[in-house]
Amino acid sequence: MNLDEILKGTENTTVEFKEKINESIFKTISAFANKEGGIIYIGISDKKEIKGFEYTNSLLGDLTNKIVNLLGIHPQIDCIKVDKKDVLQIKIKKSTLPISYKGKYYTRVGNTTREMQGEGLRTFFIKGTNWDGLTEEYSLDEINTETVRKFIRMAVKSGRLRSEDENEDIKTIFKKLKLIINGKLTNAAIILFGNDPQKYFINALVRVGRFKDETTIIGDRRIEGNLFKQIEEAEEAIKNFINVRYEITGEQLTRKNIWDYPLEAIREGLLNAVIHRDYFRYNVQTQIKIFNDWIWFFNIGGLPEGITLEQLKTTHPSVARNPLIVHIFYLAGLIEEYGSGIGRIINSLNKVNLPEPEFKEEFSGFSLYMRKDYYTEERLKEMGLNERQTKAVIYIKEKGKITNKEYQELNNIKKRQTSEDFAVLEDKGILEKIGTTGKGTYYILKGH
Structure with a gap:
């Protein structure tokens, strides 16, 4: 210029x-x-x-x-x-x-x-400094041997470590994985495999809460230990706080568990929060809040530089804030290193006809919202919908779509009022019109 x-x-x-x-x-x-x-x-x-x-x-x-x-x-x-x-x-x-x-x-x-x-x-x-690669005067005695051996078995099973690595001593394995640098253990080694990481990183833990409303807590779990322990126990805590129903299928009368939210989405949301949090921010815990109709996953630290909220739902590069932690979970077969976790969350929710998740950068961190049903009657009322419009949204949730004629019959109104109501629902971003004119025109929930 x-x-x-x-x-x-x-x-x-x-x-x-x-x-x-x-x-x-x-x-x-x-x-x-x-x-x-x-x-x-x-x-x-x-x-x-x-x-x-x-x-x-x-x-x-x-x-x-x-x-x-x-x-x-x-x-x-x-x-x-x-x-x-x-x-x-x-x-x-x-x-x-x-x-x-x-x-x-x-x-x-x-x-x-x-x-x-x-x-x-x-x-x-x-900026440009990776927390997980920093070293201190930690001792190998602080490493949980069983967690390391369990990780190696997982990595061998996933095909990402060789079977002969199972026979290596921990110090040798850690050197290969860059968990020991210049003879010193890294932060990654302690947070991933330590007996008591909170000895050094007091808030590097997961808090899982069950809420009746914004202020009433009816269940609370504080999950400490290394990251493998946190992931395992946090998932169990979430499962204890959400509902599950059972379906009997097939000639073998097999029982199938149907959770409020697909477990794959929960696991990915949990992994994302723990792996990508900013561990330099020592005064904030990773938080998961479970409400009647939605779950909020929050980790301190926003999106990596160069990645936007809009890009999350498209193919995007993986930019790791904690590359050593990411690599260990990749070797264990728990994640991929290609920025595909968000896509798996979206796909797993879509498969069971749940609303797409919401992603936000807020409170100096990153939020993931999963909802059982985005358009609850309470939410529709908050959005300013009248009784006719609310009935139509509920109708579409059950039937998949609604036509102009069906709307008139549902609410016993004339065509002009129907057109005005549809215009409001489109302006609010709730409905999407399919087709232009004629009998083939109908409306669906936007994004569904």
Whole structure:
């Protein structure tokens, strides 16, 4: 993008205009270096008026030295002509290291330069650092041998470890799996296989609660131990808090368990929450809340950079926040390493005609919502539907679709009122019209 194009636009995350040199320039240089790089134009006002800049070689030399001494970087500084006036152009590259100015760190938010503080600053410093790969002075005596041996059996059965690995000692296995680095056990080794990981990571646990409503708790499980233990016991806790019915099928009178939610979806949701949580955030537990009509899975830490909520439901790369943990669960045959877990949740819910799950980035983390029935009468009332519209949604849930004529007969109303009601249901995103005109036209629940 050339300067003419820049002047037609506005200041943004990579462009800043300044009339003269002042302290704010050095803060902006820090911000650009800590973000994606950028360009500062000195001699142009915020309103993009070309004021010009009087410079000397001595002044440019002093400015360069000041930037180097105060920020430790070497920008490219040029004098360019704009409307026959001199303008100073300072180009800053993205830095591989954090850049501070007078002990403070800055970033760009839109077209503003802001100081990073608190959680934002902490996140900035650990960016690119994998928690599970960090090492400490842990002891092999803290490792649960039976959990390791169980994992190896699972990995051999899945075909992802060799059978001869079953005979290796734990230290050798851990070195092969990068769970020991430079002779030291990693955080991954302790959280995956430790006897008592909460000795070091007090909130690295799963909390499973059964709620009657938003404030009334009728069941609570606090599940500690290593991640294999947490996954196993959390799944059992969830099963104890949801309903199951039985169907007798076939000549053999085989009993089939029908759970409120498919166990595959529950297991994937649980694995996703435990594996992808941000373990740097030591003050937050992984939480699963079970209500009468829905389940909420929450893990601290949002989506990895470069992945959006919209992309989750499509083919997307697997970006692991905790690559060692992910790899161990992959070897055990519990997950795939291709970002396919979300797809399996969606498919398993679709197979039993449950609503698609909802995904949200909220509370500095990631949420997964599974619902028995998205369009309950209570929810439809909250959405502002009248009695006729509510009856129609319930009808479609039972029959799969509804026509204009069926709606009129169901509610004993005329065609005009029916059309108005359908328009409301479409505007609210509840119904989808199939067909354009004529007898072949009908309505279904959107997304079903």
